[in-house]
Amino acid sequence: MGNEGAINRFIRLFNETYDDDTHRKVANILGKIIVNKQQHLQVISSLKPKLKHKFNNKNTFNLDEEFYKLLWKCAQNLTYPEFYTAWHHQETPIQTSTPTPQSNLWQKLWQYLNRPIF
Incomplete structure (x- = not known):
């Protein structure tokens, strides 16, 4: 999309x-202009340091609405x-294509727990 430059500038302004x-x-503006998965990932990974800074300085977890x-x-x-990886800045690639058996673990567990008993 065409908002990448604006998103980068707003993230920089937020952090500076x-x-x-x-x-x-x-x-508020970022919430209105981010539209795709890559932009959501970028916002999460870029704004977390500021969140940590706010928490450490005020000893409260009081963020703006x-x-x-x-x-x-x-x-x-x-x-x-995807959210976890972006939040924790893990270097492992985010899988968005065909799921592997391991990525379906929660779905399989849910199916197993909800299977008929008889």
């Missing part, structure tokens, strides 16, 4: 400022493994 009002505005909405939007548009 300490102003809460700017953080709210940037989170816009930031929560942005994280929630990203979480809704990614699979759990």
